[in-house]
Amino acid sequence: MADFVRVAKTTDIAPGESHLVEANGKRVAVFNCDGEFFAVDDGCTHRGGPLSDGKLSGHTVTCPWHGASFDVRTGEVTGWPARKSVGCYSVRLRGDDIEIEV
Numbered sequence: 858m859a860d861f862v863r864v865a866k867t868t869d870i871a872p873g874e875s876h877l878v879e880a881n882g883k884r885v886a887v888f889n890c891d892g893e894f895f896a897v898d899d900g901c902t903h904r905g906g907p908l909s910d911g912k913l914s915g916h917t918v919t920c921p922w923h924g925a926s927f928d929v930r931t932g933e934v935t936g937w938p939a940r941k942s943v944g945c946y947s948v949r950l951r952g953d954d955i956e957i958e959v
Contacts, residue, residue: 861949861956868953870894875918877909881959884909885946888929890916895929896957898944902934908943 864878870889877899878885884899886909895916899909906922917935919926925939932945947958 859958861947861958863951863954863956864896865955866953867894867950867955870955873913875909875911875913877907878957880957883959885957885959886911886918886929887948887955887957888913888918890929894948894950894955896946896948897927897929897932900943901925901927901939902941902943903939 862880864880870876872889872891875886875888885896886899887896901920903925906920908918910921911918916928916930917926918929926936927943928935932943949956
């Protein structure tokens with residue numbers, strides 16, 4: 858059964874930025890898209906590149922290793938060479954705490 862876990866404060870992640878967190882043994886990239894927060898698995902499905910180090914443009918993150926891209930709202934692939942989506946997590950805010958469901 859999944860539980861919500863506090864992973865950061867809203868002030869920890871500036872708009873357009875990301876933050877690597879660990880929750881229940883999983884490495885998760887949390888993104889701030891103009892005040893909305895989203896969370897996906899940190900490892901790119903192409904070769905495992907760290908999406909938390911990727912470039913965020915709108916709702917799309919680009920892997921820094923080979924350029925695969927993903928929609929941070931859904932985890933869906935938006936650009937080659939990845940073919941498989943990344944895991945996506947529900948996010949909720951409690952005051953200024955960011956919690957993800959893992």
